[in-house]
Amino acid sequence: MKGNLAIVGLQWGDEGKGKIVDVLSEKYDIIARFQGGHNAGHTVYIDKEKVILHLIPSGILWKHTTCVIGNGVVIDLKALKSEMSMLENLGVSLERRLLISKKAHLIFPYHVTYENQCEESLAEKKIGTTMRGVGPSYEDKIGRRGIQIADIENLQYLKEKLSLNIDYYKHYYRVNKNEILEAMLNEIVHVRPHIVPYLADVTMYLTDKMEVGDKILFEGAQGTMLDIDHGTYPYVTSSSTVSGGICTGLGISPTKIGSILGIMKAYVTRVGGGVFPTEIYTNEAEIIRQKGKEYGATTGRPRRCGWLDLVALKYACTINGCESLAVTKLDVLDDFDKIKICVAYQHKNEILTDFPSELWILQECTPVYKEIPGWKTNTHSLKNYDDVPLQAKNYLKAIEDYLGCSIALLSNGPTRKDIITVKGIE
Structure with missing residues (x-):
């Protein structure tokens, strides 16, 4: 891996960003959070122990990293203190490893x-x-x-x-x-x-560290479809969740962002209100919810579940400038005979392949699906891409072809070890 890397969610949040940040943090010196608050919940597993982080970047669990909370984050002091205490009780040292922007x-x-x-x-x-x-x-x-x-x-x-x-x-x-x-x-x-x-001038710190060659991993919270400007407004969060938010949320130049890795589930979930074109209303949703443990890390609320929406994903990839993808929870789909992918929307008598800006149009859209045969094989224990079933590879190739973006990583379980490298991340 070369240079800095931005990790952004491409759906309505809960894509598995925390796990991917945790996995990749080994290769980076600094992990920087740029937006959101303790409404986010990033779940990682260390030696089978579940750790949920709401404010402090997921990379804090690697001993060599320095973690930064940027000016774009909003902070509840009591929640922050509680999270700091939780980490210290787990034996995670924060001294000289955590910096908080004075402007947050x-x-x-x-x-x-x-x-x-x-x-x-x-x-x-x-x-x-x-x-x-x-x-x-x-x-x-x-x-x-x-x-x-x-x-x-x-x-x-x-x-x-x-x-x-x-x-x-x-x-x-x-x-x-x-x-x-x-x-x-x-x-x-x-x-x-x-x-x-822990308070610091984060902008100057990051600038100085980049000048001496330190590598930064930028950690996003929530997802593109919840972005205050580009999401399904008004059913959105209150911050800029896209890659552009890195610049304002940390005070760094756009030229310093480096590569952009988009995180997506092999299906889609959403918490709370708002339009959800591919939401499943049959028992298949409950199968996904139970196997994928689709309950909010912050609220515990059951997540709404749906089939993969390539129209929305194409929109998200474009806004963020994604160069590669990480697909999470592939194993959740292991038991399905057939899997649906949304390749367009139908609005009245018109077929749409671009994501509508108008909420009222999106509310009237129905998904146009392409069905792909399921692989009916356990992918949870796989370590190499060569061992991924052919039908699963076909599913992933359909994603790549539609989005024009290559898949770099597959996540097939909750722990650091449950990861398959498909190609290197530049």
Whole structure:
């Protein structure tokens, strides 16, 4: 592998990015997260032990790496402290291995309260957020009333900003303002000594490290179809999940991103509300859900399951500039006699091969499927691509041919060892 590498999700999140980041981190010096919050859940397995990370990059489990949380991430201090403690209890050292951008914005209890009330008001049209306050924190950031993590170093300055924000959200509170303010400040005073030593100018750190030849792996959260600009708006997350978000979320030049690896499941899942053209409504969905353990790492909610959507994937590959792909959970499809792939949408009397920008058109689309025979063979234990069944190879080739992008990695299980290298990643 040469140079830096960006890892981005190509679907509605939950593609297995955490595992791929963990596998590839061995070859990189720095792992950098550029967006999202603790609404993300990256699951990795170490010696059969399940580890779920929400804020700290998955590469932290390799002893040689330095992990970076960028300015594009929004942080709940209590959640961050909890995650740090969890890792330390597992014997993972964070000292001189974790850096947090001073410009990252914070999540406060009023964000969570506000988000809950907003979701309740939408009733059956609710977005289906994780209720972690992530969206409202980004809302404050754009509204220029956000509070950056560096502000916890100056309690008087922080108190003034918090006071203004509590006034802004006063319609969502029914308790005394001073009580809320003091409770928030007391919690910050408690966690501050554990957080401040890790604060840094992340942009300068990454720039300096690249100049001496260190290699960076950029870790995305959620997926392209949840991107605030390019996803199925308004049923999206509140950050830029695509490769372009690396530049703004870490403060680095587009010329420094390097290669881009898109992560996709061999099928599709989605959590929460929103259009899902290839969603399965038969028992096949439950088969996928059970075998693939399709329950949210953050919320525990059952994921909606569907057949592979190549129209949406082509769109995602184009936006991100993907040069290669990693296909995860191939083994989940081992038992199917036939497998469907969506190759177009039908909208009224028209066949669409481009992903529609208009939500109302997408809602009226039905998938045009191509059926491929299943391989009916256990692929979970395979280590070499030569041993992959012919029908599974045909399935993968159909993906490559449609997307015009080669598959570099196959994941056929949850652990680091459950990986098949198809071709090298440049």
